[in-house]
Amino acid sequence: MKSDGCPFEEETSAAVISGVWPESLRAHASDCPDCLDTVLCGRALNEIAVRPGSPAESPVSASVIWVRAQYAETRRRISRADAILLSGSLGTTFAGIASVTIWKWEILRQWFSALAQSTSPYFPLYALIATAAVILFLFEETFFPGR
Amino acid sequence: MRVRYRMIDEPRFRLLYDTTARPLRAYLIRVTGDRHQADDVFQESYLRVLQSGQEDLDDAKLKSYLFTVATNIVRDHWRRRRMKARWEEEPAEGSEGPGHHDGMDVRLEIEKSLGVLSPQQRSLVWLAYVEGYRHREIAAMLGLGEKSVRVLLFRARKKLASILTLMGVKAEYNEK
Numbered sequence: 335m336k337s338d339g340c341p342f343e344e345e346t347s348a349a350v351i352s353g354v355w356p357e358s359l360r361a362h363a364s365d366c367p368d369c370l371d372t373v374l375c376g377r378a379l380n381e382i383a384v385r386p387g388s389p390a391e392s393p394v395s396a397s398v399i400w401v402r403a404q405y406a407e408t409r410r411r412i413s414r415a416d417a418i419l420l421s422g423s424l425g426t427t428f429a430g431i432a433s434v435t436i437w438k439w440e441i442l443r444q445w446f447s448a449l450a451q452s453t454s455p456y457f458p459l460y461a462l463i464a465t466a467a468v469i470l471f472l473f474e475e476t477f478f479p480g481r
Numbered sequence: 482m483r484v485r486y487r488m489i490d491e492p493r494f495r496l497l498y499d500t501t502a503r504p505l506r507a508y509l510i511r512v513t514g515d516r517h518q519a520d521d522v523f524q525e526s527y528l529r530v531l532q533s534g535q536e537d538l539d540d541a542k543l544k545s546y547l548f549t550v551a552t553n554i555v556r557d558h559w560r561r562r563r564m565k566a567r568w569e570e571e572p573a574e575g576s577e578g579p580g581h582h583d584g585m586d587v588r589l590e591i592e593k594s595l596g597v598l599s600p601q602q603r604s605l606v607w608l609a610y611v612e613g614y615r616h617r618e619i620a621a622m623l624g625l626g627e628k629s630v631r632v633l634l635f636r637a638r639k640k641l642a643s644i645l646t647l648m649g650v651k652a653e654y655n656e657k
Binding site for chain 2: 338339344347350351368370372374375376378379380381382392393394396402403410
């Protein structure tokens with residue numbers, strides 16, 4: 335006998351489950367030690383698989399699983415819509431800033447030149463605060479999730 | 482490329498559930514040896530199948546897919562928990578294994594015999610001899626080669642048969 339069993343094992347197994355035994359298979363199985371093992375295991379396992387009062391009653395109904403799946407699907411769609419909205423709003427914000435920059439470039443350039451010539455010692459501090467405020471405004475959800 | 486998926490419709494899901502709930506739960510209880518874990522995996526399996534978008538599969542393939550998903554979840558549980566006995570390992574001597582000894586004596590003995598096998602071996606013998614899957618199908622379900630399934634199933638069968646024989650269970654033909 336080979337270490338992977340009899341070549342008729344699948345047929346024997348199918349016969350155990352269906353109860354239909356072709357004569358040739360029955361003759362073979364009664365002489366084949368491996369098929370006898372298959373019959374023994376198959377019969378034993380089917381004995382405990384289907385029986386009155388077996389522990390095969392479903393823990394939840396199909397309706398409950400269906401509703402849970404619908405809920406999960408809805409959540410998935412909402413989070414996808416959220417992601418689309420977030421990317422849209424970020425894109426719009428950056429496009430708006432870019433447009434304003436291009437449109438009012440001359441004024442901005444003069445303003446930056448004036449700032450560069452400023453002698454105020456607090457200029458770096460103002461610049462830092464302004465940058466932080468813009469970042470906080472744009473990415474509020476990241477810094478304060480759930481607000 | 483993003484693949485759009487559609488959920489299986491409700492009538493089809495109900496049909497799938499009605500035809501598979503009992504065998505799936507019986508399988509999970511025997512493989513996990515724990516009713517609570519089996520129930521968790523049971524629900525999770527249906528949810529994953531519903532969300533998988535496999536609505537084009539025919540009924541037999543969908544059932545096979547359900548058992549594949551369930552087996553993968555059980556195997557993942559085993560690996561995550563890093564239990565003393567791993568998925569492929571056999572339980573220690575004297576271990577009771579799947580514990581629902583609410584049947585008659587012979588059934589009790591069979592349940593005990595099954596408990597001596599590793600979860601993987603339980604899965605193999607159950608899929609082959611109760612669900613009637615062929616080696617090729619089991620190989621696909623467990624992520625193994627067909628040849629490996631034959632060898633592993635052979636060992637599991639030998640072991641189970643020897644224990645059953647020791648317990649006095651005999652091979653009988655069930656002819657219709």
